[in-house]
Amino acid sequence: MSAAADLGMPGDSLLRRISDVLLARRGFYLLLLLVPPLLWLGVVYLGSLFALLAESLFSIDDFSGVVVREPTLATFRQLLQPANLDVIIRTVTIAATVTILAVIVAFPIAYYAARYARGRTKAAFYLLIMMPLWSSYLVKVYAWKLLLAKEGAIGWTFDAVGLRPLLDAVLAIPVIGGPSLSTSYIGMVLVFLYLWIPFMVLPVQAALERVPGNLIEASGDLGASPRQTFRRVILPLALPGIVAGAIFTFSLTLGDYIVPEIVGPSSLILGQVVYIQQGTAGNVPLAAAFSVVPIVIMGLLLAIAKRMGAFDAL
Amino acid sequence: MKAGPAREAPGPAAVSFRGVSRHFGDVRAVDGVDLDIAPGEFFAMLGPSGSGKTTCLRLIAGFEQPTAGTIAIFGQAVDGVPAYRRPVNTVFQDYALFPHMNVLDNVCYGLRIRGVPRRQRELQGREALALVKLAGMEARRPGQLSGGQRQRVALARALVVQPRVLLLDEPLGALDLKLREEMQGELKGLHRRLGLAFVFVTHDQGEALSMADRVAVFNEGRIVQVAAPEEIYERPRTRFVADFVGGSNVIAADVVKSWTGTAREASIRPEKIVLADPATLPGDRITVPATVTEVLYHGAMRRVEMRADFGPLVASIPAAGAAIGEGIAVRASFAREALHLMESA
Numbered sequence: 154m155s156a157a158a159d160l161g162m163p164g165d166s167l168l169r170r171i172s173d174v175l176l177a178r179r180g181f182y183l184l185l186l187l188v189p190p191l192l193w194l195g196v197v198y199l200g201s202l203f204a205l206l207a208e209s210l211f212s213i214d215d216f217s218g219v220v221v222r223e224p225t226l227a228t229f230r231q232l233l234q235p236a237n238l239d240v241i242i243r244t245v246t247i248a249a250t251v252t253i254l255a256v257i258v259a260f261p262i263a264y265y266a267a268r269y270a271r272g273r274t275k276a277a278f279y280l281l282i283m284m285p286l287w288s289s290y291l292v293k294v295y296a297w298k299l300l301l302a303k304e305g306a307i308g309w310t311f312d313a314v315g316l317r318p319l320l321d322a323v324l325a326i327p328v329i330g331g332p333s334l335s336t337s338y339i340g341m342v343l344v345f346l347y348l349w350i351p352f353m354v355l356p357v358q359a360a361l362e363r364v365p366g367n368l369i370e371a372s373g374d375l376g377a378s379p380r381q382t383f384r385r386v387i388l389p390l391a392l393p394g395i396v397a398g399a400i401f402t403f404s405l406t407l408g409d410y411i412v413p414e415i416v417g418p419s420s421l422i423l424g425q426v427v428y429i430q431q432g433t434a435g436n437v438p439l440a441a442a443f444s445v446v447p448i449v450i451m452g453l454l455l456a457i458a459k460r461m462g463a464f465d466a467l
Numbered sequence: 468m469k470a471g472p473a474r475e476a477p478g479p480a481a482v483s484f485r486g487v488s489r490h491f492g493d494v495r496a497v498d499g500v501d502l503d504i505a506p507g508e509f510f511a512m513l514g515p516s517g518s519g520k521t522t523c524l525r526l527i528a529g530f531e532q533p534t535a536g537t538i539a540i541f542g543q544a545v546d547g548v549p550a551y552r553r554p555v556n557t558v559f560q561d562y563a564l565f566p567h568m569n570v571l572d573n574v575c576y577g578l579r580i581r582g583v584p585r586r587q588r589e590l591q592g593r594e595a596l597a598l599v600k601l602a603g604m605e606a607r608r609p610g611q612l613s614g615g616q617r618q619r620v621a622l623a624r625a626l627v628v629q630p631r632v633l634l635l636d637e638p639l640g641a642l643d644l645k646l647r648e649e650m651q652g653e654l655k656g657l658h659r660r661l662g663l664a665f666v667f668v669t670h671d672q673g674e675a676l677s678m679a680d681r682v683a684v685f686n687e688g689r690i691v692q693v694a695a696p697e698e699i700y701e702r703p704r705t706r707f708v709a710d711f712v713g714g715s716n717v718i719a720a721d722v723v724k725s726w727t728g729t730a731r732e733a734s735i736r737p738e739k740i741v742l743a744d745p746a747t748l749p750g751d752r753i754t755v756p757a758t759v760t761e762v763l764y765h766g767a768m769r770r771v772e773m774r775a776d777f778g779p780l781v782a783s784i785p786a787a788g789a790a791i792g793e794g795i796a797v798r799a800s801f802a803r804e805a806l807h808l809m810e811s812a
Contacts (some may be wrong), residue, residue: 370530371563373550375577375628385576389567462567 207443218435228438232446237426241446244423246408247338251345255402256395258346259353263394264387266354267361282351290348294415297344299417303337308334331418341417345406352405353398360394361387392463400451406445423447479542481506481557481664482527487536489522496522498688499536504632504666506541509658511639511667511675514685515711520668523685524634527666529553530698541631542611560637561623564609570596570620571605577628595627596620598657607682615646622657632664639674650676672712676700684708701736702807709734709809714781716740723808726753731808739805740782742771742797754800759793773799799803 175182177328211220212227258270266278281365285293300306313322324337364387369384372382410424421429423443431440484502488495497519500537504510508586512520525531526538528548538545545553556577564573578588596602599619609617618638625633635654639647658665661722669675675682676696683693684707692704703709706717715734724730747755757773757780764786771782771791782799786793791797 284616365561365563367561367563368565369561370528370550370578371557371559371565373530374528374557375580375624376551377576377580378551381580385580386565 205441206349206446208437209445211438213436213438220438228442229445231439237443240421240423240426240443243420244407245450246421247342247402250342250421251349251406252399252402253347255349255353256357256399259357259398260391260395263354263358263361263391265357267364268366282354286348286351291411293348294344294412296313297340297347298335298415301333301340301343303335305331305335315431335416336418338417341413344412344416345402349402349405352401353395356397356401357391357394360391360397364390369379389462394457396458396463400455403454404447404451407450415451472506472590479539480504481541481669482600482666483539484523485537485539486528487523487526487533487538489519489526489531490534495688497533500631501687502683502691502693504664506631506664507662509665509678510653511669511679511682512685513669513672513675513682513712515670518685519688520670520683520685521636523687524666525637525666527553528555528557529632530740554630555632555634555761556625556628557634557636558618558621558625558638560640562609562616562617564620564624566609568609569605570601570607570609571611573620574623574627575610576624577633581628591627592623595623598626599623599653614643615650615689618642618650623788627659630663632666635665635667637668637670639669646785647674654678664789665808667792673781676712684711686711703734703809705809706732706734715762716780717809719777720808723806727803727806727808729808733806735801735806737781737783738768740780740784740799741801742782742784742791742799745798745800748755748800751803752800753803754798757797757799759791759797760793762791762793773797 167379175185198239208220209228210224210226211222212225213219214221232241262278262282266275266282270278302308308317308320311317320334323339325330329338331339334340334343368386368390369382372386373379377385408424410422410428413422413425423446427443430436430443470778480503482502482504484500487497487500489497492605498540500519500523502523512523514520522531526533527540529548529552532547540554545629568576571589574595575583575588575592576593583591593602593605596605599615599622600724601619601623601711604612604616606622609620611622618641621638638654642650651674654667656666667675667679676699679696679749681693682696682699684691684699686707692699692703692708694702699708699712703712705714708773709715709717715736718733718735720730721733723733725734741748748777755775755777757775759771759773761780763772764771765783769786769791771784773780773782780799
């Protein structure tokens with residue numbers, strides 16, 4: 154202590170001594186940093202997830218409605234019943250459609266933001282992309298319901314420009330059509346697309362941002378037309394971002410139960426079934442089994458993406 | 468200044484600039500450049516950063532289009548022709564290798580774009596890798612290579628598509644000294660073997676002088692002098708060239724007038740100045756009394772900084788001679804013909 158004072162260094166205080174200990178023992182320092190999040194992630198988050206998964210291995214007594222706490226695959230077998238399989242297929246199809254459309258809509262926006270926008274334009278871009286996230290999800294969905302309603306702004310616009318027959322023709326398409334946009338799958342997909350687009354734009358933009366401009370020049374220099382450069386250089390390098398965005402849009406759609414309550418036809422999708430089974434129906438094991446479905450699907454998709462080399466550029 | 472191509476070749480120049488300018492708003496990156504690069508020539512573009520040399524290279528490659536003037540490659544005007552339809556290839560400053568492809572796929576990229584079947588393009592790719600001494604590295608990723616190896620991959624990738632002109636943008640800038648010297652020799656060897664025009668951008672005057680057949684010295688978007696390295700070094704056209712290429716002594720016009728009767732700036736190379744007694748030396752010499760201010764040891768040579776009555780003077784003398792102390796008075800002299808009169812810049 155006195156030596157430190159002699160050298161004109163700052164004296165010892167409790168805080169200083171603590172930081173000395175932390176600096177000297179890096180392992181301890183890391184432990185201190187990681188314990189709280191690990192507790193949260195390991196115990197609260199993963200713990201409850203596994204409790205849910207365990208629940209799916211139980212079954213429900215059809216007469217008493219009491220959960221039978223014996224491991225069985227009977228509940229999972231129930232998923233294969235036509236009505237339940239129908240829900241799964243319908244949900245996956247909607248989620249896949251939303252994801253594909255999100256890539257198509259988000260990519261040009263992200264490309265512009267990453268390669269051309271600078272300074273103020275870039276700030277404006279972030280603001281515009283993030284702004285929808287600032288308002289309540291419910292308000293946005295109800296706003297869309299009004300827009301999509303038969304007498305809503307979209308229908309009115311079609312009327313005003315004399316394109317009503319076109320809208321009617323689209324709504325007449327079987328399955329995806331319906332009496333109005335707000336009660337059709339088209340409307341549901343539009344709302345999902347609107348809600349999740351920031352989750353696609355941001356990762357794709359981040360991936361494109363990391364593609365050095367000289368790679369694009371090098372590709373052109375070696376004889377590749379802009380189209381070939383896009384296919385062989387830009388797209389493969391943006392793929393990790395697209396996959397990340399797809400994980401968001403796909404899993405968010407798979408799990409959502411509010412949008413299909415408000416917009417779209419009356420047939421259920423996965424999130425609604427989980428909601429009904431654990432709530433009104435009181436069949437928690439079946440609800441849990443349904444919840445396993447998105448996890449398995451996401452796992453499969455990631456495995457396929459990895460095999461296709463989506464993460465090679467990481 | 469006469470500066471014909473180093474190798475007279477029949478037919479059109481590999482690259483020719485006629486009044487080429489490239490302005491970015493108010494910035495005149497390249498300003499009215501005329502240039503002819505002969506087929507098979509090793510041509511260096513030398514200058515400080517921002518002098519327009521890299522923009523000139525990018526104009527040849529097609530990454531930039533001139534705001535005025537015409538560029539022709541082997542007699543064909545390339546106005547508005549995009550990079551991917553020009554018979555030139557570039558080795559980029561930081562190599563620009565594709566991170567998602569292995570070494571062989573990087574090298575074969577140009578061939579793949581041209582639709583060469585896999586088997587044939589991989590054969591050619593392997594040959595190109597052997598040419599740059601990288602055989603056996605085919606499966607590596609660019610991220611697993613050292614700077615020197617990446618440099619070679621970039622070279623192989625550009626050469627495999629058989630360009631008619633190879634453009635090199637400070638290709639050795641990121642390498643350490645030893646590797647740089649090694650690559651200089653190899654580039655020279657490749658150039659000799661392949662016989663195509665190399666256009667080499669550098670800010671390192673030593674590199675330009677030792678490698679090129681001809682050097683163009685750039686300053687502020689213009690070419691100040693185009694000539695063979697010896698000419699550039701011995702007879703710099705302006706004060707800028709004398710300064711930039713190897714730190715010549717620049718003598719003010721009035722001093723030169725008192726020596727020769729001509730009022731023009733002149734340059735004198737440090738190694739032309741001798742500190743021995745001028746009476747013992749032959750020929751017509753100019754002698755200047757000076758005081759030594761600093762002596763720096765450079766291995767084979769000693770750099771002696773002096774103060775003459777007209778200003779500072781630097782001599783480079785063999786280190787083997789007697790040591791010279793700082794502060795002593797000397798008589799610096801040089802042959803009259805070593806004094807090179809320059810144009811006013």
